Amino acid sequence: MTSVQIELAGIERVFHLGDSEVHALRNLNLSIAAGEYVAVMGPSGSGKSTLLNLLGLLDSPNIGLYRLEGRDVTTLSSDEQARVRSQRIGFVFQSFHLVPRLTAAENIALPMVLAGLSPAQRAVRVKQALKDYGLENRADHRPDELSGGQRQRVAIARATIMQPAVILADEPTGNLDRATGEEVIRLLEGLNAQGVTLIMVTHDSALGARARRQLLMEDGAIKQDIRHGTRQDTNPTPCAVPT
Amino acid sequence: MRSTDLIRFARDAATGNPLRASLLVLAMAIGVAAVVVLTALGDGARRYVMSEFSSLGSNLVIVLPGRSQTGGFSPGNAITNTTRDLTIDDAQALQRASAVSHVAPLAVGTSEISAGGKLREVMVAGTTSQYFQLRHMAMAQGRFLAPGDWRRGASEAVIGSKVRDEIFGSSPALGQLVRIGDRRFRIVGILAASGQGLSMNTDELVFVPVSLAQAMFNSNTLFRILIEAHSREAIEAAKTQVADIIKLRHEGEQDVTVITQDAILATFDRLLGALTLGVAGIAAISLAVAGILVMNVMLVSVTQRTSEIGLLKALGATGGAIRLVFLTEASMLSLAGALVGFGLGQIGAAVIRQLYPTFPAYPPDWAVLAGLATALVTGILFGVLPARRAAQLDPVQALSKR
Numbered sequence: 265m266t267s268v269q270i271e272l273a274g275i276e277r278v279f280h281l282g283d284s285e286v287h288a289l290r291n292l293n294l295s296i297a298a299g300e301y302v303a304v305m306g307p308s309g310s311g312k313s314t315l316l317n318l319l320g321l322l323d324s325p326n327i328g329l330y331r332l333e334g335r336d337v338t339t340l341s342s343d344e345q346a347r348v349r350s351q352r353i354g355f356v357f358q359s360f361h362l363v364p365r366l367t368a369a370e371n372i373a374l375p376m377v378l379a380g381l382s383p384a385q386r387a388v389r390v391k392q393a394l395k396d397y398g399l400e401n402r403a404d405h406r407p408d409e410l411s412g413g414q415r416q417r418v419a420i421a422r423a424t425i426m427q428p429a430v431i432l433a434d435e436p437t438g439n440l441d442r443a444t445g446e447e448v449i450r451l452l453e454g455l456n457a458q459g460v461t462l463i464m465v466t467h468d469s470a471l472g473a474r475a476r477r478q479l480l481m482e483d484g485a486i487k488q489d490i491r492h493g494t495r496q497d498t499n500p501t502p503c504a505v506p507t
Numbered sequence: 508m509r510s511t512d513l514i515r516f517a518r519d520a521a522t523g524n525p526l527r528a529s530l531l532v533l534a535m536a537i538g539v540a541a542v543v544v545l546t547a548l549g550d551g552a553r554r555y556v557m558s559e560f561s562s563l564g565s566n567l568v569i570v571l572p573g574r575s576q577t578g579g580f581s582p583g584n585a586i587t588n589t590t591r592d593l594t595i596d597d598a599q600a601l602q603r604a605s606a607v608s609h610v611a612p613l614a615v616g617t618s619e620i621s622a623g624g625k626l627r628e629v630m631v632a633g634t635t636s637q638y639f640q641l642r643h644m645a646m647a648q649g650r651f652l653a654p655g656d657w658r659r660g661a662s663e664a665v666i667g668s669k670v671r672d673e674i675f676g677s678s679p680a681l682g683q684l685v686r687i688g689d690r691r692f693r694i695v696g697i698l699a700a701s702g703q704g705l706s707m708n709t710d711e712l713v714f715v716p717v718s719l720a721q722a723m724f725n726s727n728t729l730f731r732i733l734i735e736a737h738s739r740e741a742i743e744a745a746k747t748q749v750a751d752i753i754k755l756r757h758e759g760e761q762d763v764t765v766i767t768q769d770a771i772l773a774t775f776d777r778l779l780g781a782l783t784l785g786v787a788g789i790a791a792i793s794l795a796v797a798g799i800l801v802m803n804v805m806l807v808s809v810t811q812r813t814s815e816i817g818l819l820k821a822l823g824a825t826g827g828a829i830r831l832v833f834l835t836e837a838s839m840l841s842l843a844g845a846l847v848g849f850g851l852g853q854i855g856a857a858v859i860r861q862l863y864p865t866f867p868a869y870p871p872d873w874a875v876l877a878g879l880a881t882a883l884v885t886g887i888l889f890g891v892l893p894a895r896r897a898a899q900l901d902p903v904q905a906l907s908k909r
Contacts, residue, residue, distance in 0.1 A: 322821060322902040343825045350823020361818045361906065365523035375822045377512045426823070 268331075269429065269461055270296040270319065275328035277314055277484075288314040289325070289484045296463070296477075298429065301456045303475035304465045311484040312465045313434060319463060320353050320432045321345045333429070350379050354423030356452070358435035360415045362407040362422075368414075369394065369403040372421045379426065393421040397451070413444030420451055424460070431455060433464040437471065449474070508828050517835035524808070528840060531804050535844020535882050536851055538794035542878035543852020543870045545790045547859065549783030551868035556775050558867070560768065567641075567768040568745050570601075570732040570753065574762050591757045592728035595657050595717060600752055601734060606745035609735040611638035612657070612717050616724040620666075620713055622685040625674050629713045631687060633720020641735050644709065649681050649696030652716055660716020664692035668700040669710035687713060688723045742767050787874050791881055797844070798885030805837050805893035809900075816897050817905025826898035833894035834887065841886020845879045852878075 277289040288311045296302060304312045317323040318330065321337060330338045337348055355361075362371045369390050376386045394400050397417045407415055416436060423431055433452060437445030449471060456462040466472050480488035508516075521528045572593045598612035614633035619626055636654040638644075644651070651665055664687060671680045683694050692715060701709050721727055736745035746765050753763050809816070819829055852870060859868040 317903045320821065322906070343827065346820065346823050346825040346828075349821060355821045357906070361814065361821075363815055363818070365519055374819075377516065378508055378819065378822055378824045378828060380509050380512075382509075422822070 267298050268295050269298040269300075269333055270294070271329075271331040272318075273329040273331075275318065275325045275330065277311075277318065277323070278326050287484050289318070292328070292485060294479070294486065296461060298461055299456070299459045300461050300463075300477055301453070301475045302461075302463045302477045302479060303472035304463065304479045304481060305467070305469065305472045306479075306481035306487075308467075310481040312481055314484075315481070316432050316434055316463065316465050319430070320355060321349050350375060350426060352429045354426065354428040354431045356416070356419055356423050356431060356433040356436045358438040360407070360412075360419045360439070362415055362418060364407050367404050367406055368399055368410065368418045371407070371418055372425055375422060375426045389425055393425055397421045411444075412440050413447060416440060416444070416448045417451065420448070420455075424455060428460065430461045430463065433462065435466055436464065437466070437468070445471075508824075508831070513831060513835055514839070517832055517839055520808075520812075520832070521836050521840055524811075527804055527808065531801055531840045532844040532847055534797040534800045535794075535841050535886065536848035538790070538797040539845050539848025539878045539882050540851040540855060541793045541848075542787055542790040542881075543849060543875060544855040544859070545786040546783055546874035546878075547852070547856035547868040547870035549779070549786040550871045550874070551859070551866050553776065553779035553783060554867040554869075555865070556779060557772060560772050560775065566736040566739055566742055566745075568607075568734040568736055568742060568749060569766050569768070570597075570734065570749060571764040571766065572728065572762070574764055591760070591762055593732060593753075593763065594727055594729065595721075597753060597756055598729065598732045599657060600756055601732060601749055604734075604745060604748035604752060606736050606741040606748055607734050608737045609637040609641045609733075611635055611641050611733045612729045613638070613731040613733060614717055614720045614724065614726075614728070615730040616720065618688040618713075618723060620670065620674060620685055620687050622674050622683060627670065627673055629670055629687075630711065631713050631715060631720055631723065633715050633717040633723075635717055638714070638733065641733055642709075644701075645699040647697045647699040649694070651696055652714060653695075657716075658718050660718045662690065662692050662719065663695040663716070665696040665698060665714040666694055667698050667708075667710040667712045669708075670713060671697050687715065690719065690723060692719075742769065783871070783874070787877070790878070794878070794881050794885055797882070798889040801837055801841060801886050802889035802892055805833060805890055806896065808836075809833065809893050809897045812897075813900060813905045813908045816900050817902045817908070820900075820902040821906060830894045830898040833897045834890050837890025837894070838883065838887045841883055841890075844886070845882035848882065849875065849879060 272292055272294040275289050275292040276287070279286045279288055292315070304315060306312055314323065318325060324338055328338070329336060332348065332352065337345065340348065363374065366374065372393050373386045373390050376389065394403050397420065399414065399417060399421065402410060402414055402418075407418070410418065431452065436448055436452065440448060452462055452464070453474070464471075464475065472478050476492050478488070478490040479486050480490070570593065572591075593612075595612055598610055601607060601610045611634050616631055617628060618631045620629045621627070634652070635657050636652050639651040647668060649665070652663065653661060655661070664685065666674075666680070674680070674685070675683070680694055680697060684691055685694060686692075698709050698712075715723075717729075734745060734749060736742045746767060750761065750763070750765050754761050757763075816829060819832075856868045856870055859866065
């Protein structure tokens with residue numbers, strides 16, 4: 265876990281709200297190694313979500329350099345950025361963001377459809393994902409026929425279907441009760457245990473404490489960068505088999 | 508994105524909101540149906556007029572007294588401009604022309620017909636036996652005027668069906684004596700009812716030998732000479748021969764006008780063709796309106812599906828892919844609307860044909876194709892702006908919208 269996967273240097277992100285300028289991120293430097301488990305915490309308006317959007321190439325910085333796997337991605341064209349998102353990054357959202365008219369299986373297959381994978385290839389992967397996330401009986405249900413936990417499992421299955429290197433989760437348990445939230449977190453941690461970098465924005469300090477590395481943000485800057493080295497050594501896989 | 512996936516995705520997106528989709532399809536359908544029905548009406552009118560004219564008799568050449576066009580210089584013209592009348596002798600002379608199969612002189616005037624105490628004003632046509640073949644007429648009873656010397660006709664008359672009904676009612680008319688003007692005629696034939704037509708309605712006509720009609724109206728001129736050429740190809744030859752013969756008889760002066768039915772037909776064809784085009788143009792406006800509706804509905808769709816667009820971008824869709832998704836959806840809806848409208852228009856035209864069996868309300872092929880093409884093009888054209896807007900959405904803002 266020594267290879268640097270994500271590297272941010274001197275990142276500035278400024279929003280213009282009317283006449284006033286809001287510095288969402290100021291002079292941010294950060295490097296994250298492959299396979300890390302990072303929780304981004306801080307009060308609202310501290311720039312957590314902006315940071316996550318930036319890492320996910322949904323947003324680009326005004327100033328600064330973003331290297332993903334050694335490649336400067338800030339200067340890529342929007343189509344190339346879309347390709348990077350498609351191949352390397354998976355998103356998990358607080359409000360799930362499932363397409364309401366598509367079934368669970370179709371929602372999971374969506375990134376592969378967009379990437380132009382063949383239907384046969386898709387069918388194999390979707391079948392496996394449904395099995396892994398315990399959604400086999402729910403494959404043909406639409407999102408409004410699923411429980412919150414099931415919806416988030418569908419969303420996680422969708423985020424991982426293209427086998428990304430990084431998963432970006434924005435308050436993944438924010439709309440779930442404690443028990444289902446716990447279940448979802450264990451799923452994400454399980455993915456991290458398999459080597460996927462997990463970056464999670466959360467309000468919940470208990471949840472944040474589970475991460476091996478915590479970034480505390482305030483006013484668009486990282487105030488604290490805490491690593492739990494010991495935990496990593498003693499208990500390497502705090503994961504469970506997906507239910 | 509694979510094209511089959513693209514079509515499936517666009518189809519699901521379109522059917523995901525049935526009200527929106529059906530409204531759009533309806534708007535497009537009305538536009539296309541309007542084009543189909545209106546052009547069917549316009550072209551039907553054209554065909555109707557054409558068929559009415561051909562029922563006057565085919566290969567028809569008509570000689571009118573007087574010259575309506577300016578021709579080349581001729582010595583005759585220089586000396587005098589008085590028009591000579593067309594006479595029965597002129598008509599008889601035309602029978603010599605090789606390209607001519609039938610010749611019928613026509614003298615027309617109004618007079619009164621009376622029988623059994625009933626009196627009616629009628630149009631009296633003086634002609635000869637060949638008129639019957641020339642105009643493709645049919646008899647209900649009896650026979651048409653007898654052939655014979657054109658200058659000496661027997662006192663016999665052929666009446667139209669309406670004249671018969673009004674003068675004789677249900678009592679037999681054939682063989683009865685009637686008074687027309689100050690002469691007595693025996694009725695030898697009754698024409699079959701021809702129905703309403705654009706031509707002179709033969710139902711209200713009384714035919715008498717041309718010499719008697721001239722005597723009745725106290726003139727020796729003809730209203731027209733109708734000539735039938737041997738074949739369609741012989742029309743031009745007949746025309747020149749007729750003109751030459753008349754010129755010869757009129758001391759070298761071209762003082763008649765010879766027209767062919769083709770010329771009249773062509774004029775009407777052009778006129779009504781232009782009418783159809785105009786009507787199609789008006790209908791096309793409704794297609795343009797439908798196109799604007801497509802744009803509006805698609806813009807609303809983009810707004811409604813903002814978060815979905817943001818999601819697609821987060822999942823790795825390029826701007827081009829999103830543009831394509833929305834364009835595909837717009838064109839699919841337009842296509843569906845065009846097809847539905849085509850069906851509706853054909854049904855409408857069929858209903859018109861059912862209601863008015865004599866009216867050939869078939870939409871012309873060019874109009875149907877143009878209507879369908881216009882629907883598709885407007886649908887896609889007006890789909891471009893919403894699709895561009897969707898593709899340019901900022902993913903972060905799009906995702907944060909619930």
